[in-house]
Every structure is written in C-alpha cells, then in structure tokens.
Amino acid sequence: MLNIVLYEPEIPANTGNIGRTCVATGTRLHLIEPLGFRLDEKSLKRAGMDYWKDLDVTTYIDFNDFMEKNPGAKIYMATTKAPNVYTDVKYEPDCYIMFGKESAGIPEEVLVEHKEDSIRIPMLGDIRSLNLGNSVAIVLYEALRQNGFKGMNLEGHLHRLEWKD
Template sequence: MLNIVLYEPEIPYNTGNIGRTCVASGAGLHLIKPLGFQLTDKYIRRAGLDYWPRLHPTVHEDYTAFCRAAVGHRVWLATTKAHQIYTDVSFGPDDFIMFGPESRGIPEEILTAHEEDCIRIPMMAGERSLNLCNSAAIVLYEALRQNHFSGLELHGALHHLVWKTDDFQ
C-alpha cells in the first residue's frame, strides 16, 4: 500500500481532504507530530466528510519515530527545492510520499540528508507552491498509475439517460 506522510501538518482542512483521498485511493496516511490541530477537530472531519471515520491514520510522535517505522521502505520527499520531477522517478507499491507543513515545507536538514529522494511538481517560475491537498493527490495518483492502480476500481458504469435538446437551454 502506498502511503502519504504529512510532516507536522498545520491546517485541518488540508489533512481532512488528504485523508479522504487516502481512503478513496487505498493509501495509508501517516501524521508526524506536532499537529496544528486535534484529530477530533470539527474542521478536519468536515473536510474529510463521511470518509474520515474509515481512515485510520498512523500518528508518529516525531520524525525519529516515523523513520523507525519506515525502515525498509522508500520515502520520497515532496519539495519545491528538488532537482527531479515526480514523474521521473519509479514509485514502488509500498513507498511513502512525505509532504511538509503548509507554511514552511520539509526542513532543509531532512531534504539535504535525502537529496536523491526529493521530488517536485513543476510550476511557473517564481510561484511559491501548490496547495498541500492538490500536491498530495497529484503525486499519489502518479504513484498509483505507475503501479497500475492496483486494487482500485478501474471501470465505472454510465447510466444511459435520454437527454432532450431543451435540457441544455
């Protein structure tokens, strides 16, 4: 199972939305303390909708505790400072993809210690960053695509409705 890791997340709406994406995609969610909110916060539950009760996030007391739990797994670090693009790496089926706090990103000392594992989403020059929820979804779904969307429902079912031309006026 792929995993999203939020390092010291600050905004409950973002974590709630990412939790919803994790449930829908079958990914795990890992949260590294300190958190900028309580997991019982109404805002996190509002953003996560009815998906949140089905999410069972793993909460790590700190970065060191997370590293102990992730031994043997590849951890990708999403940052605007990376030299390689997220589509240029090969994601494994049980990799971790880490995102930093909304206001400051993953600390520089972690990034420099793992520079070969840093990935970025291309943006226009001079732009600071994308929203955390969007970034997590973009990278997660590329990792899922590379792993052939394993375990996910690949085909929907259209209901054949008859439309009248005056329905579009």
C-alpha cells in the same frame, strides 16, 4: 499499498481532504506531530466527510519516531527545492511519499539526507507552492498510475442511461 506522510501539517481542512483521498485510493496516511490541530476537530472531519472513520492513519511524535517505526522504508520527499520532477522516479508499491507543513515544507536538515529521493511538481515563475491537498493528489495519482491502479475501479457506469457508441 502506498503511504502518504504529512510532516507537521498545520491546516485541518487540508489534512481532512488528504484523508479522503487516501480512503478513495486505499492509501495509508501517516501524520508526524506536532499537528496544527486536533484530530477530533470539526473542520478536519468536515473536509474528510464521512470517510474519516475508514482512514488507515498513524501518528508519530516526531520525525525520528516515524523513522524508527518504519525502518528501511523507501521515502520520497515532495518539496519545491527538489532536483527531480515527480514523474521521473519509479514509485514502489509500498513506498512512502512525504509532504511538509504548509508554511515551511520539509526541513532542509531532512532533505539533504534524501537528495536522490526528493521530488518536485513543476510550476511557473516564483510561485511558492501548490495547495498541500492538490500536491498530494498529483503525486499520489502518478504513483498509482505507475502501479497500474491496482485494485481500483477503472470504469464508471451511468445510473439511468447507457453510454452511446
């Protein structure tokens, strides 16, 4: 099972959206405090829709608490400052993919300890970053693809009609 880690997320709608993506993919969500919202906030629940109740989510008081409770975890740091493209690494089935807060990303003090495991999504020019929810979806689905979309529905079905050959 893959793990998404949000380092001090600030916007409840982003976290709600990411929570919904985690439920849809069987991914655990880890939230490192402080959060820019309360977990019972209406906008968080609205973005997560009725899926939030099914989310496997853990909160931590800070980054050190996260590290202490997940010893030996393989962590990829998603950041615009990374030397590696997100498609250039091999995601282990139980790895952690960390994303920073919307306004500042992952602190450089954390990044310097994880250079080889820091990944980026390529972008044009001087664009600061993509939306956090979009970034999580892009990298998470690459990790899922690399792991064969294990346990996921790989075929859809029409409700009223049949596909034509």
